[in-house]
Each structure stands twice: as structure tokens, then as C-alpha cells.
Amino acid sequence: MTARLVGRRPHVEPEALIAALVPPPHFAKATFASYVPDPDFPSQEAAVAEVRAFAKGVGRRGLGALRRASGGRGIYLDGGFGVGKTHLLAALAHEVGRSAVFGTFVEYTHLVGALGFQSTRAALQDFSVVCIDEFELDDPGDTVLMARLMRELADAGVAIAATSNTLPGSLGQGRFAADDFKREIQALSHVFEVITIDGPDYRGRGDLAFPAPATVDQVLSACAGDDAACEDWGALMEDLTHVHPSRYGAYVEGVAVLGLRGVTPLPDQAQALRVVSLVDRLYDRDVRIIASGHSLGEIFSQDMLRGGFRKKYYRALSRLLAMVAGE
Known part of the structure; x- marks a missing residue:
């Protein structure tokens, strides 16, 4: 029997919302070793090394280990669509293990909406690293909210790793997105190291040409x-x-x-x-x-x-x- 979406009203407990903050199935097997850098863009190989080093500096909070060098620090992976930023972010989360959380910018803002700011911060500050995929600057209210959340988490010694995108027509101009990011998060910008990843969309879909609709x-x-x-x-x-x-x-x-x-x-x-x-x-x-x-x-x-x-x-x-x- 074919399933239905319309009419579903899933109830998700707050604990389950936190537990769901893991790399999604699409990136379930993402590792640093499985990222294949494009030899024409040396920044890709350099990014692998930098993110791997950051992962090694993240302590396993709550697991009896001391917080290490990356605690309270941040990295920002900047580049266009399809250069592997999410792959590297997921690899970072996998490397750190159960002391890492992974979600998109939208998922974290929705989490705050569902749990409230204080409860979200309290839950996330027990982790060693918070990975934020697809950081977005197009909603001023959400940007201020997430900047505050990141600031308070960093103050608590949590490492932050974020990615964002330039537009398809701006590939190779990632530094502009990085400048926007650091300006918008203002007081927190000093904790972030920007890692720029150059290259085209690995899927080769720059023109976004869709096939004809089905019958x-x-x-x-x-x-x-x-x-x-x-x-x-x-x-x-x-x-x-x-x-x-x-x-x-x-x-x-x-x-x-x-x-x-x-x-x-x-x-x-x-x-x-x-x-x-x-x-x-x-x-x-x-x-x-x-x-x-x-x-x-x-x-x-x-x-x-x-x-x-x-x-x-x-x-x-x-x-x-x-x-x-x-x-």
C-alpha cells in the first residue's frame, strides 16, 4: 500500500529533536578519507587538512576527557554549491562522535522555536562541537538569534563549525560571503577561522536544467x-x-x-x-x-x-x- 504524507501529524519529544541532530543519511558515511579533492583547486585539499586538525582539537565533553584546543573556537567553511562543504562538516561530526551535534541553520532556528532559547542553549552546551550547515544571512531576526546562540555556546567552551554558500553565479568569490558572515555575527567573528573552498559544483549542474515533467x-x-x-x-x-x-x-x-x-x-x-x-x-x-x-x-x-x-x-x-x- 502506498504511503501518504498529507494528514501526518508527527509528535516529536524535545529529547528526540536533540537526538536527531546528526549527519543525515545522505552524509552518513562521509569521512575525511572519502572526500576527493579536485587537483585543479588546491584549496580543497588544504580544507581537508584544516578541518581534520580542528576535529582533533575538539574535546569529548561529558565523556571524561578535558576540553582541548578547539573549545570555544570556530571554523567557517566558505564556498559555492557542490564543493564538499557539507561533506567535510559531516566528516567532522563523525570524527568527534557522540559529543557532536549536526544540523542546518534552519533546523537550529526551528529547534529554538520548538524548545525556547534557554532550553536549546542548555541542551547544546553539553556537546563538544555544534556543526551548523548552510548558515543563512537572509533573515535578520534569525541571524541575530543564531549569533547570540553561538556566542553563548562559545563562551561555554563549545566549538562551532559552520558552512554557507555563495550564489551559483558567484563561484570563486567566496571571500565576499565570508565578509558578510563575519560582519553579521559581529562580536563573535573573532573566534572564527575562515576556510575558503574553491571549485565548481561537483555535480556539474551549474545551469540547473531540469528534465521534462513526468506524466x-x-x-x-x-x-x-x-x-x-x-x-x-x-x-x-x-x-x-x-x-x-x-x-x-x-x-x-x-x-x-x-x-x-x-x-x-x-x-x-x-x-x-x-x-x-x-x-x-x-x-x-x-x-x-x-x-x-x-x-x-x-x-x-x-x-x-x-x-x-x-x-x-x-x-x-x-x-x-x-x-x-x-x-
Whole structure:
């Protein structure tokens, strides 16, 4: 019987939200050894060495070991899409082990929304290193919130590791993103060492060229398995308004194939940002997507792609293309 997403209302205990802060299945086997640097971009090999050294300096708090050199310090991996920043961040988390937490910027902001600031800080300060993937500067309120959280964690001796992106058209200009990051986090910027990783998107998808949409029959055929879900696009968009984004991971749990019928462009930014969060959780789980209607490459309007949240939308498109292509 085909699974359903619409109507799911997962209940996740606070302890489970913290326990879920681990590298996602897509990066479950990421190690420093499995990162393959591009010889044309020496910064990639240098980044591996620097992140590995940082990992060795992170103490195992709560496990009886003394805090070591990286406690209260930070690294910021700066570069474009597809240069392996998340791979290295996940490798760092795996190297440190159960004294590390790993989540996206959005997941941490959603965590604060679900638990409150003080409870989130109290839970995270028991770890040796907090890994923040896809640090975003497009929402001033969230940026201030996360800067405060990082500052208080660093003051408590927790190491911080973060990544962020330049836009696809700005590859090789990562230093500008780094300057933005350090300016926005202000008082905390002195604890961060910037590690710039150059190179093109390893997937070779700079043009984000999506295949033609599937037919409805093709969608239904692909969703015949027990681990598949088939949803009407409009119904799914409406259902997402009833599920807190911190629970989107549980919302899509157990789904390996997602069929979408009648895809249409998104009418407003609130809906678009919910889709970005959903796409991230689907990508984490290597879900394959097959869709009819409009191309998934057309769901974000040109105004959205030029606006303040454009990095979120470009990341979502890059990940959607990977899932549609079945990579």
C-alpha cells in the first residue's frame, strides 16, 4: 500500500529533536578519507587538512576527557554549491562522535522555536562541537538569534563549525560571503577561522536544467511500492501549513519515492520557504522525486530568485534536481 504524507501529524519529544541532530543519511558515511579533492583547486585539499586538525582539537565533553584546543573556537567553511562543504562538516561530526551535534541553520532556528532559547542553549552546551550547515544571512531576526546562540555556546567552551554558500553565479568569490558572515555575527567573528573552498559544483549542474515533467501515469507507476508516497501538489502545500518545520523530518520518514501530481508555481514566499525546508529533509534522506504538471525548476518565481531568500531557493533547486535525476 502506498504511503501518504498529507494528514501526518508527527509528535516529536524535545529529547528526540536533540537526538536527531546528526549527519543525515545522505552524509552518513562521509569521512575525511572519502572526500576527493579536485587537483585543479588546491584549496580543497588544504580544507581537508584544516578541518581534520580542528576535529582533533575538539574535546569529548561529558565523556571524561578535558576540553582541548578547539573549545570555544570556530571554523567557517566558505564556498559555492557542490564543493564538499557539507561533506567535510559531516566528516567532522563523525570524527568527534557522540559529543557532536549536526544540523542546518534552519533546523537550529526551528529547534529554538520548538524548545525556547534557554532550553536549546542548555541542551547544546553539553556537546563538544555544534556543526551548523548552510548558515543563512537572509533573515535578520534569525541571524541575530543564531549569533547570540553561538556566542553563548562559545563562551561555554563549545566549538562551532559552520558552512554557507555563495550564489551559483558567484563561484570563486567566496571571500565576499565570508565578509558578510563575519560582519553579521559581529562580536563573535573573532573566534572564527575562515576556510575558503574553491571549485565548481561537483555535480556539474551549474545551469540547473531540469528534465521534462513526468506524466500522471508515470507518477502513479513510480509510486507503487510500500516506501513510496503519491500526493497532489496543492493538497501537500496546504498540509504543510499544519506541520511545524522542525517535524518535517518525521513527516517524511520512511518515504523513499515521492510522487507529485499537478505541480504549479508557488504563489507566495511563506509557502516557498516551507517547500525549501521540506526539500532539505527529503534530500537528507535521498528521496527520489517524480512529478507531473509544471517543471520543479519553475516553482520559484523570478522575483523570488532575485530576492532576499534567493540562496535558499537556489539550494532547493539544486537539491530538487539531484532528487529528480535520481542521483
